[in-house]
Amino acid sequence: MLTIEDATVRFGRRTALDAVDLEVADHEIVCVLGPSGSGKSTLLRAVAGLQHLDGGRVLLGGADQAGVPVHRRGVGLMFQDHQLFPQRDVAGNVAFGLRMHGVPKAEQGRRVEELLELVGLPGAGKRAVAALSGGEQQRVALARALAPRPRLLMLDEPLGQLDRTLRERLVVELRGVFGRLGTTVLAVTHDQGEAFALADRVVVMRDGRIAQSGTPREVWQRPASEFVARFLGFDNVVPATVTGGTAETSWGRIPVPAGAPQGVCRLLVRPAAVRLGPPDAGLRCVVESLTFRGHHVAVRLRPTGAPPLEAECGLKDAPEVGAEVGAGFAAEDVVVLAPTAG
Numbered sequence: 001m002l003t004i005e006d007a008t009v010r011f012g013r014r015t016a017l018d019a020v021d022l023e024v025a026d027h028e029i030v031c032v033l034g035p036s037g038s039g040k041s042t043l044l045r046a047v048a049g050l051q052h053l054d055g056g057r058v059l060l061g062g063a064d065q066a067g068v069p070v071h072r073r074g075v076g077l078m079f080q081d082h083q084l085f086p087q088r089d090v091a092g093n094v095a096f097g098l099r100m101h102g103v104p105k106a107e108q109g110r111r112v113e114e115l116l117e118l119v120g121l122p123g124a125g126k127r128a129v130a131a132l133s134g135g136e137q138q139r140v141a142l143a144r145a146l147a148p149r150p151r152l153l154m155l156d157e158p159l160g161q162l163d164r165t166l167r168e169r170l171v172v173e174l175r176g177v178f179g180r181l182g183t184t185v186l187a188v189t190h191d192q193g194e195a196f197a198l199a200d201r202v203v204v205m206r207d208g209r210i211a212q213s214g215t216p217r218e219v220w221q222r223p224a225s226e227f228v229a230r231f232l233g234f235d236n237v238v239p240a241t242v243t244g245g246t247a248e249t250s251w252g253r254i255p256v257p258a259g260a261p262q263g264v265c266r267l268l269v270r271p272a273a274v275r276l277g278p279p280d281a282g283l284r285c286v287v288e289s290l291t292f293r294g295h296h297v298a299v300r301l302r303p304t305g306a307p308p309l310e311a312e313c314g315l316k317d318a319p320e321v322g323a324e325v326g327a328g329f330a331a332e333d334v335v336v337l338a339p340t341a342g
C-alpha cells in the first residue's frame with residue numbers, strides 16, 4: 001500500500017529524515033515510535049504531502065506521489081490537536097470530508113450515523129463539540145478522518161492529550177475499529193505503551209533513521225541495540241564479553257541464551273532475569289527502593305562496587321528497603337546487544 005524509498009528531508013544543516021525506507025502493507029497498522037525530534041512527524045508529513053522531500057520518494061498503491069497534492073493522495077489525517085470545527089455539531093464535523101467529496105446528503109447522513117456507532121458515540125450527531133469530553137472529541141476526530149474511507153489513515157499522537165486510563169481504553173477500541181474496517185494505518189507516537197498496544201508492527205526511529213522495525217513482540221523481546229533497549233525503559237545495560245554460555249560483566253558472570261554471539265557486546269539484563277535470594281547466594285546487593293506497579297514490584301538494587309541493578313518480583317516476594325539480598329540471573333531474560341552504544 002505505502003512504500004517509502006530513501007526518503008530524505010533536511011532543514012538547513014539538520015537532517016530530519018535520513019534515507020528512510022519503509023513499507024506498510026494493506027490492512028497493516030504500523031506505529032512509529034521515537035524520542036522527540038527523531039523525525040516521526042516529518043515522516044508522516046512527507047507521506048501526506050505536507051512536507052517536500054529533498055530525496056527519495058513516496059508511493060501509494062505503487063504510484064509515485066511526487067507533485068500529488070495532499071487532498072489527492074486519498075490519505076486521512078488525524079493530528080494531535082484534533083481541531084474539530086467548534087461552530088459545527090458532531091455530525092457536521094464527521095460529514096466534513098464527505099461534503100468535500102460531494103457525497104449526496106442522504107448518504108452523508110447514513111455514513112455519519114454508521115461512523116458514530118463505530119466509534120462508540122451512537123446518536124451523538126446533534127451534540128455541540130464544545131460540550132464533549134476530551135475522549136469523545138477524539139472519537140469524533142477519528143470518525144471524521146475515517147468518513148471518506150481513506151486508503152491510508154495517518155495518526156499523529158492520536159491520543160496525546162488524554163489521560164492514561166482513557167488512552168489505554170481507546171487504544172484497544174481503535175485497534176478493534178481498524179480491524180473491522182480493514183484500515184491501513186501509519187501512526188506516530190512517543191508513547192511506547194500506545195504503540196505496542198495498537199500496532200501490528202513497531203518502527204523505532206532515532207535521529208531521522210529507523211533503529212528497529214518488528215512486531216511488538218520482536219522489538220520487546222529482542223531490542224536491536226542499546227538505544228532501543230533504553231528507549232523501551234530498560235536500564236540494566238552494561239558492557240560485557242561473552243565466552244561460551246557466559247557473559248563477564250561488572251555484575252559478575254551472567255548466563256546468556258544458547259547460541260548468543262560471542263565476544264565484546266552490550267548486555268541487556270531484563271529485570272525479570274534477576275532472581276532474588278539470600279545475600280550469600282549470588283551478587284550481594286542492598287535493596288535501595290521499591291516501586292509498586294500493580295501486579296509486580298520493581299526493585300532497585302545497589303550492588304557493592306557495580307552499577308545499580310533493577311529487578312522485578314511479585315508483590316508477596318518483595319524484600320524490605322535496606323535489606324541485603326543475593327541476585328542470581330536467568331539466561332532466558334538476558335539479551336546480547338550489538339557492541340556499540342547505538
Ligand SMILES: Nc1ncnc2c1ncn2[C@@H]1O[C@H](COP(=O)(O)OP(=O)(O)OP(=O)(O)O)[C@@H](O)[C@H]1O
Pocket residue numbers: 011014015016034035036037038039040041042043190
Ligand atoms: N519546519 C521545520 N523547520 C526546521 N526544523 C524542523 C522543522 N520541522 C522539524 N524540524 C526538525 O526536524 C527534526 C525532526 O522533527 P520531527 O517533528 O519530525 O520530530 P518528532 O520525532 O516528530 O518529534 P516530536 O515527538 O517532538 O514531535 C527535529 O530536529 C526538528 O527540530
